[in-house]
Amino acid sequence: MTVATHSPAPRLTRSTPVHLQPASSGLWRVLDAHGHILGHLERAGDEGEGRWRARRLNPLRRQFQSLGEFWSPDDAVDCIRYL
Structure with missing residues (x-):
């Protein structure tokens, strides 16, 4: 039996009212302070690239909208929060 392992959550350097919950390897749910899903944060490329x-x-549509790629997890999370 294989055990699923999750990558450690990226360290957010800005104070933000959201938290990250592992969804799969390299993918995290972005949750608001009430636990509602705002979106997904996903590592793009390998760990060395940092995208x-x-x-x-x-x-309303029950689907995710791609917002693009960012050089920091903080920028990506900010985009999810403010859009």
């Missing part, structure tokens, strides 16, 4: 993909949940 991050942001996807925002559109609850």
Whole structure:
């Protein structure tokens, strides 16, 4: 039996009212202070490249909208929060 392992959550350097929950290897749910899913943060490329993909949940359509790639997890999370 294989055990799923999750990458450690990226360290956010800005104070933010969200937290990250592992979804799969290299993918985290971005949750607001009430535990509602705002979107996904995903590592893009290998760990050395340091790029991050942001996807925002559109609850009316029940799908995720790609917001692009960013050089820091803070920038990606900010985009998810403010869009």
